[in-house]
Amino acid sequence: QSIDAIFKSLGKLYFGTCADSGLLNNGQNAEILKADFGQLTPENSGKWDTIESSQNNFNFGGLDTLVNWAQSNNKLVRGHTTVWHSQLPGWVQNIRDKNTLTAVIQKHVSTEIGRYAGKVLQWDVVNEMFDENGGLRGSVFSNVLGEDFVRIAFEAARKADPNAKLYINDYNTVEKGSNYGKTTGMIKYVTKWIAAGVPIDGIGAQAHLMAGESKNVKASLTALCAVASECALTEVDIVGAAANEYVETVKACVDIKNCVGVTVWGVRDPDSWRASQNPLLFNSGYQPKPAYNALVSTLAAM
Numbered sequence: 001q002s003i004d005a006i007f008k009s010l011g012k013l014y015f016g017t018c019a020d021s022g023l024l025n026n027g028q029n030a031e032i033l034k035a036d037f038g039q040l041t042p043e044n045s046g047k048w049d050t051i052e053s054s055q056n057n058f059n060f061g062g063l064d065t066l067v068n069w070a071q072s073n074n075k076l077v078r079g080h081t082t083v084w085h086s087q088l089p090g091w092v093q094n095i096r097d098k099n100t101l102t103a104v105i106q107k108h109v110s111t112e113i114g115r116y117a118g119k120v121l122q123w124d125v126v127n128e129m130f131d132e133n134g135g136l137r138g139s140v141f142s143n144v145l146g147e148d149f150v151r152i153a154f155e156a157a158r159k160a161d162p163n164a165k166l167y168i169n170d171y172n173t174v175e176k177g178s179n180y181g182k183t184t185g186m187i188k189y190v191t192k193w194i195a196a197g198v199p200i201d202g203i204g205a206q207a208h209l210m211a212g213e214s215k216n217v218k219a220s221l222t223a224l225c226a227v228a229s230e231c232a233l234t235e236v237d238i239v240g241a242a243a244n245e246y247v248e249t250v251k252a253c254v255d256i257k258n259c260v261g262v263t264v265w266g267v268r269d270p271d272s273w274r275a276s277q278n279p280l281l282f283n284s285g286y287q288p289k290p291a292y293n294a295l296v297s298t299l300a301a302m
């Protein structure tokens with residue numbers, strides 16, 4: 001039984017991974033994606049510097065490939081990501097005028113999300129906008145528009161695809177414990193924005209863990225999930241990939257009712273953004289690692 005099938009039998013929507021067109025055509029990745037995973041996140045092809053590297057010049061080649069492959073193979077898609085300070089082209093970073101930046105965000109968000117309306121389950125509308133203390137990270141978005149950029153982005157996203165679940169996504173929110181500044185800050189802001197009518201459906205916790213951090217996931221994720229309709233672990237990888245740490249992390253989502261799914265950030269160690277730390281579920285020979293087998297046996301017994 002695949003890990004995705006087991007996850008679905010536990011009432012969740014998917015167990016997925018990131019991918020992009022290069023990976024789909026490389027080695028045994030496609031077979032593994034088909035057999036083991038139920039959801040795909042574009043690792044890089046949906047980012048601003050790829051989608052709109054110069055103003056109004058949209059490039060959807062890579063993302064089209066990923067979404068089409070997902071559709072023909074019955075995989076759900078998490079869209080990633082429309083508003084992020086990183087991988088952001090200079091022409092956006094240089095904007096200083098509020099009205100200009102508002103229009104640029106609206107155009108970018110509505111064009112990208114609108115193109116895939118009906119084909120994407122969830123979108124990371126805003127990514128990594130908090131600093132470690134729980135305030136707003138300095139970026140062109142927060143510097144020019146203050147926190148209002150969040151409302152602008154989410155409203156444009158809702159209009160572009162009324163059926164997609166709209167997420168705010170960040171890292172270091174489940175790694176350090178529920179009292180960590182970024183975690184409590186995210187909870188405070190998201191609670192306030194949802195109360196004010198900003199259409200945020202979900203909180204994404206990336207969960208790029210260092211060894212030893214899995215013990216912090218359950219309490220932090222519980223606190224985060226309590227403030228939105230739904231939540232997900234969106235980019236899981238764990239330095240060293242200890243089996244018990246993977247199980248503890250994934251089980252946290254299983255145990256939280258409105259945690260809808262888990263996405264790991266890659267298939268095979270050598271293709272990871274932190275390859276030297278062997279953080280994934282498959283080794284260089286495309287063989288499942290102990291963490292994968294432990295997940296299957298533990299989850300199947302739940």
Ligand code: G3I
Pocket residue numbers: 043044047087171206235272273
């Ligand atoms: O495509 C070019 C290629 O043409 C060039 O030869 C090569 C030389 O370095 O670079 C390639 O682009 C790289 C790209 O990955 C594709 O491999 C970029 O330099 C590199 O910066 C980029 O890294 C990605 C990183 O985000 C930055 O966007 C990682 O693959 C991706 O895993 C990582 O994912 C992020 C999430 O989006 C957000 N959360 C954190 C997570 C990990 O950093």
